Amino acid sequence: MEKFTLKQNHLVGALVAAIGCTSLIALILMLARNNTMELPLSFQYGMVFDAGSTHTSLYLYKWPGAKENNTGLVSQVLVCDVEGPGISSYANDPPAAGKSLTACLDDAKAAISFGEQRDTPVYLGATAGMRLLRLQDATNSDQIMEEVTKTIKVYPFDFQGARILIGTEEGAYGWITINYLLEGFIKYSFEGKWLKPKGGEIFGALDMGGSSTQITFTPGGPVKDPTTAVRLRLYGSNYNIYTQSYLCYGKDQAMKQLQIRLLKMTNMSQPVYHPCYHQGYNLTLALGDLYNSPCTEKTGAFDPTNLVTFSGSGDPGQCLKLVKTIFNFSDCSFPPDCSFNGVYQPPVNGNFFAFSAYYYTFDFLGLAPQAPLPQVLSTIESFCKKNWTTVKTENPKIKEKYLQDYCASANYIMTLLQEAYKFNEKTWSNIYFKKKVADADIGWTLGYMLNLSSLIPSEKPLSLTGVKREQWAAGIFFIVFVLFLSLVILVVLCAGNLNH
Ligand SMILES: Nc1ncnc2c1ncn2[C@@H]1O[C@H](COP(=O)(O)OP(=O)(O)O)[C@@H](O)[C@H]1O
Numbered sequence: 001m002e003k004f005t006l007k008q009n010h011l012v013g014a015l016v017a018a019i020g021c022t023s024l025i026a027l028i029l030m031l032a033r034n035n036t037m038e039l040p041l042s043f044q045y046g047m048v049f050d051a052g053s054t055h056t057s058l059y060l061y062k063w064p065g066a067k068e069n070n071t072g073l074v075s076q077v078l079v080c081d082v083e084g085p086g087i088s089s090y091a092n093d094p095p096a097a098g099k100s101l102t103a104c105l106d107d108a109k110a111a112i113s114f115g116e117q118r119d120t121p122v123y124l125g126a127t128a129g130m131r132l133l134r135l136q137d138a139t140n141s142d143q144i145m146e147e148v149t150k151t152i153k154v155y156p157f158d159f160q161g162a163r164i165l166i167g168t169e170e171g172a173y174g175w176i177t178i179n180y181l182l183e184g185f186i187k188y189s190f191e192g193k194w195l196k197p198k199g200g201e202i203f204g205a206l207d208m209g210g211s212s213t214q215i216t217f218t219p220g221g222p223v224k225d226p227t228t229a230v231r232l233r234l235y236g237s238n239y240n241i242y243t244q245s246y247l248c249y250g251k252d253q254a255m256k257q258l259q260i261r262l263l264k265m266t267n268m269s270q271p272v273y274h275p276c277y278h279q280g281y282n283l284t285l286a287l288g289d290l291y292n293s294p295c296t297e298k299t300g301a302f303d304p305t306n307l308v309t310f311s312g313s314g315d316p317g318q319c320l321k322l323v324k325t326i327f328n329f330s331d332c333s334f335p336p337d338c339s340f341n342g343v344y345q346p347p348v349n350g351n352f353f354a355f356s357a358y359y360y361t362f363d364f365l366g367l368a369p370q371a372p373l374p375q376v377l378s379t380i381e382s383f384c385k386k387n388w389t390t391v392k393t394e395n396p397k398i399k400e401k402y403l404q405d406y407c408a409s410a411n412y413i414m415t416l417l418q419e420a421y422k423f424n425e426k427t428w429s430n431i432y433f434k435k436k437v438a439d440a441d442i443g444w445t446l447g448y449m450l451n452l453s454s455l456i457p458s459e460k461p462l463s464l465t466g467v468k469r470e471q472w473a474a475g476i477f478f479i480v481f482v483l484f485l486s487l488v489i490l491v492v493l494c495a496g497n498l499n500h
């Protein structure tokens, strides 16, 4: 009996020692794994060409590599401004559109380590300038897209395609960019958990391009026109957004529309007085340059070489009146929920970022991101009344192509925001005129890349490393506890054996 108990004790002892050893190995392995998690992370890169109607820019982004890719950690590394005009301006020389991109591609290549280049996705998205060109000449727009594709393919990146975005995408991706950068969808908390930010606010997006303009927001009620609704599932939550893109209502096409109205009103008698241009400013254009867009098409014959001169009269009241004539505020199939031209829009809701030409115009006028409405109105009025010589001498460094239009574009912006979108004295303060959020430019490019590279999952990620911190702590605690218990049992067994 005694012999048998002793044998049993040895057996139990061996078993406990084995468990102890296994626990010790597990502990060492877990600690080692934790150490590797603390090692500096490698980065992955991605880039997007924003081929706008007036200008192309390349945005390079980076984020920590490996498993950390679905976190709120994508940041902007560089922006490269392509020399020359937008790609749609190369209608007569498509290969030149491709060539224009090489300097920026070289810059991006220099910024990415050799080993990472092949894994770097590159996208090119063209917007309203190419939408307009496609309407005029689809073959020509295809040629330009082919040429930019050819150029990018020469580089050692992972080219993901060049395409023309539809207005809905342009609006929705701008909205995703803003709310991603604000961490409005999800936030990585201090305790290492993914949380939906409590009371975290979702911002709307107001984008003013050269050829189109977009408004995107989460409405307070249901969307009555399904063609304007976009459903998104991001990090386990559903978002129903309203988005609308207005082709021909970007800043530059709107400026052309004003010129056409004036020409029609004045019956071509020269010069044509322009109330939105400063006194003393004269602009002479060939009719061919005026009627060259689907937004300003002329019915009937005309001589494209004929010249027309617009002469500034610097009259802000008349300018506002003129601006209103390019909107139709009377037709509406969803009364009273229309912006203009019969387009449905629910009442604006929440805060908004107004970027691109909205920002440039307000920034030029020296207005703060949230300048009060009366200050905005008086600033615009006094600026429009300045004569051209004063405007030029006060702003020697500003390009004339921008300077000539700030009065007109400010009045255009105010009419669009107040009369069309229906921002009032109360909701005006919900608009922030901004260029950047969290050190990244506001625009559709980041949202586009996040979506196409699956960097924003539909469902909530478990945690940063795949193992929650509490689970990891519980594991360590359990192993240490088993080790301690094994030690106690061994000591008890040894003491028992000695007694025998
Ligand atoms: N410094 C500036 N001052 C005023 N306007 C600017 C400035 N820089 C860019 N813009 C305007 O911003 C707009 C950018 O539009 P863009 O992205 O090229 O066109 P789209 O988005 O319609 O394809 C254009 O109207 C351009 O004139």
Ligand SMILES: [Ca+2]
Pocket: 052, 053, 127, 208, 209, 210, 356
């Ligand atoms: Ca744009």
